[in-house]
Amino acid sequence: QVQLVESGGGLVQAGGSLRLSCAASGLTFSSYAMGWFRQAPGKEREFVATINWSGRNTHYADSVKGRFTISRDNAKNTMYLQMNSLKPEDTAVYYCAVRKLYASEYEGQYEYWGQGTQVTVSS
Numbered sequence: 001q002v003q004l005v006e007s008g009g010g011l012v013q014a015g016g017s018l019r020l021s022c023a024a025s026g027l028t029f030s031s032y033a034m035g036w037f038r039q040a041p042g043k044e045r046e047f048v049a050t051i052n053w054s055g056r057n058t059h060y061a062d063s064v065k066g067r068f069t070i071s072r073d074n075a076k077n078t079m080y081l082q083m084n085s086l087k088p089e090d091t092a093v094y095y096c097a098v099r100k101l102y103a104s105e106y107e108g109q110y111e112y113w114g115q116g117t118q119v120t121v122s123s
Contacts, residue, residue, distance in 0.1 A: 002026040002112045009117030020081040022096030029077040033103045038092035050103035086121045
């Protein structure tokens with residue numbers, strides 16, 4: 001059974017940093033691309049960042065480019081999202097998701113999802 005568990009969320013002041021983690025089990029981690037999505041209150045879930053199976057290819061939403069960095073450690077079955085220069089508009093529940101091999105910004109292409117972790121950025 002595939003399981004994705006996010007951690008690292010919390011409350012931070014604007015300009016601060018957080019690092020989210022997504023630990024995966026029940027799958028051959030190195031065969032899967034991964035993505036981060038987020039959902040703010042009253043809004044639809046949106047793409048944040050994605051990374052392919054090897055970690056060599058990444059893609060970011062324009063709103064986080066230059067501030068967020070996605071990475072993965074295939075030896076630890078874990079993906080990360082380093083978030084710097086956080087803004088109040090980054091406040092959301094952050095979800096990780098997996099799909100076979102290739103990175104994608106389209107949530108409908110992802111097979112499995114975590115339960116999410118709350119990130120709150122105060123002004």
